[in-house]
Amino acid sequence: MINLVVAIPCEARPLIRYLRLQKQANVRSYDLFCRDDLRLIVSGIGKLASASACAWLQGMSEGCEHPAVDAWLNIGIAGHGSLDVGSGVLAHRISEPGSDRSWYPGFASGPACPSSALITVERPETRYDENTLYDMEASGFYASCSRFCTIELIHCFKVVSDNPVSGIGTINEIAVTNLIEAQLPAINSIIEHLRRDCQQLTRQHQPAVQMEACLRRWRFSRYQRLQLQRLLSRRQCLIPEQQLWLPVFNELEDAAQVLVYLQQQLDQLPVRFGQ
């Protein structure tokens, strides 16, 4: 699942159109839009609002038996000390004024577009350092998401809306929508990067084949379930071509017998490399 987090509706509108997202009418706490593996939430302005929205959205996925791997992308406008208005930038270091904490988004294959340091401020900033982005959400977004997601899958993409030449007085809703709209190809490219990395991690965490079939047929304690998962994963790794459900399985009476059988079978398997 790719989760997009924006602060205000005018940032969301072009994304909703471009990604053909549908509003979830049954959700009251936030404006939430979904399609396939995409979710977009409108968090409200500020780091606390952003952190809360992320935590709320994550809560919707928790408790699943095999939760999917999620990625998180914060999209919004920001000020910058030297870049032109309209530039799209990924954050590579996020910090807050007066705090020792910094967050460093991880790039599994290098940034998909230019990147910059970002400072999250409480109020719109009008004094800009040369090479720094200024926003109002990123630190809250990042601090929240990094509690439940690997850091390579959490990113902040900002479109420069103001700079020393063009101040915040020039920003209005239409301008914000246009700025985001102009960066949709870049945003789409970042989403594709995240989707590819999510798929890789999902494959890594997939339950072993036949796990469900075994759980349906026999009763496993919680500990036995872990043992079963481990044994089935090993088996799948060593003899992926062989079906698990051999005739002998129909004769096994309980979970303990299944585990013993699998262990014995694995102990006798040949170990080969480069075949």
Add this chain to the structure above:
Amino acid sequence: MTRIIYIEEQVIDEPLTQRICDRYPRATRILCRHYGEIFNRKGQNFRLQKQQPALILARKQQQLVLPAPPGYGLDGDSHYYFSHMLNCVYDCRYCFLQGMYRSAHYVIFVNHEDFKQAIRDKLQHSDDQRNWFYSGYDCDSLAFDPVTGFVDSFVPFFRQQPRAWLELRSKSPQTRALLLQHPLDNAVIAFSFTPDNISRALEHGVPGLARRLQAILKLHRQGWKIGLRFDPLIYCDDFRHHYRALFREVFTTLPAKCLHSVSLGGFRLPKPFFNTMQRLYPDEPLLAGPLNEQQGMIGYRQTLASDLIGFCSEELLRYIPESIFFPCYDQGYDQ
């Protein structure tokens, strides 16, 4: 290609930092306070990062020289290791670094002079005549040398320390910097090998055996002392055939008289490292193989380990004298 370089604020003006940054003019440079903010943080995925690791340029501040783990060394009195770099450019599936570190990024410590001082301090407090210093524990000593400049920095230093012995351990044929130096009497350039089928399956990015052997031969001809490390020994069904073929090829190319030492050791990992590696690579047959736990270490079951180490020891001793053979019998071998 390196696309991101993290730089500790305190090393930004170090000459080695500048040299490395100049080497990657198009890389994004990101300042940080301490390398641990990036390297040690929770919630990273080693496997994703290994696709394109970033560089982290930092200063090593404490514990610059540490006692070598048991079984790591050869003969001699004292054994230490020091790491000018954390993580390896190769991607060997058996490597403990995948389980030990949270990050796959390459940390390069640029304060070489502090390492040298720490080595001097160890020597000053040691009465031993032979003190070993290993550089290839947390990284490959040579593979990244064109970037780190390790050889040019440390070989001249060890030339002035006759009681200190340096072991560089590598899988790399990257020997140009060594060939430009006069050989050191108190250094061993040690290379580790596995049979071809195992290397292809498990040692991703490692150059082929023939290329490495040619590089070793050049070093030997110039007068460098050579070590061979068959560590870790990897079990497979026809291991006798594969290891016999490996030894034949190695010792056909390298005459025994050119060797300073040969060692071997079984595949073994601390259990927490193994668990991390299994989570990262659940599809890896090596980690799904006939392993078990003994006293917190994961290794081959005793009979397999014994067969493997016993066979390889006997085979090796057909080619080399016992005086230069240093097996590590720490796991499951009845001597």
